Amino acid sequence: MLTTDPDYYAVASGGLSADDVPPLTASPECDAVTRLARVHFGVAAALVTLSDGHGPRLQAADGALPGALPPDLFARSVRVGKALDTVVVIPDTRDDSRFFIDPQGVAAKWPRFFATCALTAADGRHMGALCLLDDAFRTFDEGQRAFLRDLAVLAAQALVRAHKDTALRDRVAELEADQELTMLALTGSGTGVWDRNVVTGEIHYSPAWKAILGYEPHELSNRIEDAYQRLHPDDLEHVKATMQAHFENRTDTYAVEHRIRCKDGTYRWICSRGKVVSRDRDGHARRMVGTTTDITASRELAAQLQQTIGLITNLTDEVPGLVFQYRESADGHGFFSYTSDGIRDIYEVTPEQVAQSAGPIEALIDPRDAAAYRQSLVESAANLTPWHLEYRVRLPRQGLCWRQGDARPQRMPDGGTLWHGFITDSTERKRIEAELHELATIDHLTQLPNRRHFMIQSEAELVRVRRGDSLGAAVLMLDLDHFKALNDRWGHALGDRALSHFARLLRLEVREGDIVGRLGGEEFAAVLPETDTDAAIALGRRVQRRAAETPLIHGDNRIALAVSIGIDRMLATDVGAYQSLARGDSALYLAKERGRNRIEIYHE
Structure with a gap:
């Protein structure tokens, strides 16, 4: 965990606390980059900071947020005109002079490991940094540096898009405000109004309407046929059909968006709205008035916004995994x-x-x-x-x-x-974690717990014996007889087979819950919970009998295995499991001394 002392980065960041940083609009892309960075590099925290004249500002973070923001080393280098590698890795900040308080020369509190990569726009403008923080000493190889640069590129691209999104949103707000003012102006002054005489086929335009298309007030004819000629060919039939539907009283108002040709020959998008204000006694339209609004800018802006949305969607779709927004109501x-x-x-x-x-x-x-x-x-x-x-x-x-x-x-x-x-x-x-756990706990040759894991299990059983949760546990030490001679005669490969063969036989005799392991070489051990000495002796005899009756086959040879066994019991007074195993080992030594292929009980 990172230290969160309020004075943590006081000098390195110019005294700007993380709590003083104004909140910024969340960036799912930058959040995803920090999560990827922290998980991939296994550090305590990953941050994306923005650089401006007041110091670094936090944009995204994952992990333990520090009490203050780290320094932007690249911003300093830009100010002094000194080039700096885009990736800076500081294995131990205590050895780096940039992490000392200059006036007093006293070391500032700081995570031991610090790595950072500059965030640079396509035009070379410095935007901020992607930072990794950890309390452990560590180094980065070239592959890690390259991956950090790749993540920084993703973060920089996300920031550029975020800036563009902000500008577009501001532009939308401006357009909406302008449109409201325009509508108020139209209502008060008649600007952009058209007036059509349906009977005579004449249509009159206000000067502002003509200005939309680039015409002067005295230009444009009043004939409806000329008006239709200005419509884009692809929109003509749609406009006529919409107009006719309103004439026939099938719609309450007339409203249509279409393209219209300007004086210079280009086309602009307009939104025309109108209503029949006069009909004859048979319901036929006589007069219709309306307004026209130039919507070219909003059309283009909508297209740009859609393109931006497409870019963001494509980015999240390309990130391995699932980026999501999940909502849950108060009722669950x-x-x-x-x-x-x-x-x-x-x-x-x-x-x-x-x-x-x-x-x-x-x-x-x-x-x-x-x-x-x-x-x-x-x-x-x-x-x-x-x-x-x-x-x-x-x-x-x-x-x-x-x-x-x-x-x-x-x-x-x-x-x-x-x-x-x-x-x-x-x-x-x-x-991979499961495989590593198995490698750390299992003897690969016999597939029994190795010595370390066997001892951990045995210590746990001793705790049960001390608490009185167990009626007692027997301990068996087992050793294959004449194993060195077998190796010398048949080779180590057959010796390994003999160990694996005996391990399988031993597993067939023990119960579920019994603790069995290989201690090393040809030596095995077993701890039998809820077992007295007589039951342990019976198990030992069954193991000896099964080993004798199930020889190891090697070509035409049948090699019977013999095993010596020493037995003792776990005592509540034992300091550790090793004591009962040592007593069992003493009994095993006695069995070897008295002729092998025997079972001996430990006696003081």
Whole structure:
């Protein structure tokens, strides 16, 4: 965990505390980058900071948020005109002069490891940094540096798009305000008004209407035939049909968007609205008035916004895993208001299947993890704490898989909760962890617990004996007789086969719950819970008999194995399990001394 001392980064960041940083609009893309960075590099925290004249500002973070923001080393280098590598890795900040308080020369409190990569726009403009923080000393190889640069490129692209999105949203707001003012002006002054005499075929335009198309007030004819000639050929029939429908009283008003040719020959998009204000006694339209609004800019802006949405969607769809937005109402009903295309691999469902209810996903959670999955969401919603969970799912195509979910919640005005998060496939990592655990606990030759794991299990049984939870436990030390001679005569390969063969025979005789392991060489041990000395002797004899009756086959040779056994019992007064094993070993030594293939009981 990172230290969160309020004075943590006081000098390095110019005294700007993380609490002083103004809140920024959330960026799901930057959040995804920080999560990827923290998980991939295994650090305590990953941050994306923005650089401006007042110091770094936090844009996204994953992990333990420090008490203040780290320094932007690249911003300093830009100010002094000194080039700096885009990736800076500081294995130990205590050895770096940039992390000391200059006036007093006293070391500032700082995470021991610090790595950062500059975020640079396409035009070379410095935007900020992607930072990794950890309390452990560590180094980066070239592959790690390259991956950090790749993540920084993704973050920089996300920031550029975020800036463009902000500008577009501002532009939309300006256009909406302009449109409202224009409508007020039209209402008060008649600007942009047209007036059509349906009977005579004449149409009159206000000067502002003509200005939309670039004409002067004295230009343009009043004939409706000329007006139709200005319509874009692809829109002409649609405009006429819409107009006719209103003439025939099939619609309350006339409203249509279409293209119209300007004086310079170009086309602009306009929105025409109107209404018949006079009809004859038979209901036929006589006069119609309306307004025209130039919507070319809003059309272009809508296209740009759609393109931006497409870019963001493509980015989230390309990120391995599932980027999601999950909503849960106060009564517990949940649904996914947004999912990236990765949901098809993570859960084997489509975005449409979970847009109304999260039920299809909850049905896929392995029953062993269903309660923990539900409880983790309840606690995250209640305390507004980040959601983090590893859980299993059962999928129709992929079978049993592991998933890791991370999300940040926020309270909605209606009392519900909204999570923005990311779910990854952790199946392969879990498989590797299981293999590593097996390698650390299992003897590869015999597939029995190795000495270390056997001792851990034996110590646990001794604790039960001390508490009185067990009637007692017997300890057997077993050693294959004449094993060195077997190796010398037949070779080590057959010796290994003999050890594996005996391990299988031993497993056939012990019960479920008995503790059996290989201590090394040809020496084995067993701890038998709830077992007295007589039962232990009986087990030892069965093992000897099975070894004699089940020889090892080597070509035409049948090699019978013999085993010497020493027996003792665990005592509540034993300091550790090793004491009873040592006594059993003494009994085993006596069995060897008295002729081998024997069972001896330990006696003081």
